[in-house]
Amino acid sequence: MLVVDRNPPSSRHIQLYSLHSWQRVLSVQLYQDMVYLAPNHLFHTFEIDDALVGLSFGNLEQAHNFLVKVREHIPVRLHKQHTVEQRRMLCLPQHQVSCC
Numbered sequence: 001m002l003v004v005d006r007n008p009p010s011s012r013h014i015q016l017y018s019l020h021s022w023q024r025v026l027s028v029q030l031y032q033d034m035v036y037l038a039p040n041h042l043f044h045t046f047e048i049d050d051a052l053v054g055l056s057f058g059n060l061e062q063a064h065n066f067l068v069k070v071r072e073h074i075p076v077r078l079h080k081q082h083t084v085e086q087r088r089m090l091c092l093p094q095h096q097v098s099c100c
Contacts, residue, residue, distance in 0.1 A: 012073040014046075028053070032075045038067050 016026040028048055036046045042063050044055045057063035 014070065026053070030070065030074050032077055034074045036067070036070050036074060038063070044070075 012030040014026075014028045014030065015024055017023065018025050028046070034046065036044065038044045041060055042057045044057070044063070044067060046053050055066075057066070
């Protein structure tokens with residue numbers, strides 16, 4: 001298993017290879033807000049278009065390192081949420097804003 005950088009640089013993939021044929025059997029792009037779960041320390045899961053993928057690890061340290069690497073490379077939607085009060089304050093003219 002690999003987390004691979006692709007072009008453009010912001011594109012990351014998980015790639016799985018067969019140990020028998022050394023051929024790539026799966027390549028999944030880490031997509032925005034992807035849910036990558038670790039139901040237990042040695043087993044990770046994530047969804048693809050038509051299936052649920054499960055990864056079983058034999059080494060706790062490798063499983064943890066892979067989990068951290070994947071989660072740090074999943075793109076996150078950046079949007080600022082304003083509360084109703086914050087939105088109202090943004091719409092008020094400067095002289096109407098009171099402090100404390």
